[in-house]
Amino acid sequence: MSDAPLPPLPPVPGVPDEDFEPAGPDMIDLLEADHAALDRLCARAQTEPAASDVLVATLARHLSAEEQYLYPAIYAVHPEGRAIAERELAADAELLVALQRLHSGVDEAALRSVTEHVHAHARRTADELFPALRERCTGGELVRLGNRVEIARSAAPTRPHPGTPSTPPLNKVVDPALGVVDKVMDALTRRTTWEEDL
Template sequence: MNAPLPPLPPVPQADRPDALPGGRDMLDALAEEHQAIQNLYARLASAFDESGSPRDGAEPDRSARRELASLTSVLTATLTRHLSAEEQYLFPAVAAALPDGARQAGAEVTADQELLRALRDLEAGPATDLDGIEAVDRQLRRHVRRCEEELFPELRRTLSDADLIRLGNRVEIAEDAAPTRPHPATPATPPWNKVVEPAVGVVDKVRDVLTRRATRD
């Protein structure tokens, strides 16, 4: 089954029945990103514990605060880019290709907005915000579980290998242009998110440079 994709360039040797476009399968790429994001979160939680943080009533020193702030910014930027790309391509594919896809996609978009709000609150709060760290953890775990246990297997059964690779190429492009800061109030569904997200991403990247904010590991 073909997913609703924008016009695509021709595939070399497209007349061959087994010809595939170049690039990565969307589901493989997103699953790999889920693991990388969970690893980032684990590093943040570990740094929080090692800093003498409020779990034991102490306050971290300046160096520990800087490390916590840097890890928080990298996690926030990485997860924000990931969610933006999923909203542009994964969830529209779910809505178009699966029998109950529209409902499933809508539920995921709503959950994404909650996760973005938790990220925004975490980065805006103090480095010692245990509640903020745990709120992100709970929602991140739910996000990964729903995607990998429910959506990904259904899409794998439904979409062709070529569609998944072409979607993967678009996810990669979308992430490069995506915001690096949470914006839960911006449009989260096509077509407007495909217009607004790159524009907001430009502004975010300028702010990141001016403030020397870390956005990549």
């Protein structure tokens, strides 16, 4: 068992926490799938204007989930976790500014900037963060974090909100509240926010 920041498990009579095997995908598998989807959406947004809205929404949800669960996990289990988390949060802040420009209107320079940030982010996490977590966390811990990532993505904002809290506990309160507002606006404007709806 590592020092990963995990929510408490509900009690299972007769089964100690360390023997409980949660079900679901692990956090790394979910985030890798997000990275593949973001790569596809960056390519599609170059020729399909509607894909730009989906790219913005998908990336906003992804960053929210990573800030709530990936970075705190790496902070807790990696000897250089604090520096790594701070570096990633600074890169996310830059990305949110570029994403806000893209959301304001399809702009070739903004799309290029978002695409470059997405590719650099995916490389860093694949090369450094994910291997470190696989080495330092149990499979059960990664699944428990994956379950939280799924919940966080479903409640996350669908628009960039630079300047809002990016670390727990405040982002775990602010992001779902902004997510509600964003989803109402999406419904009113009939904005497409999921790749499968393109």
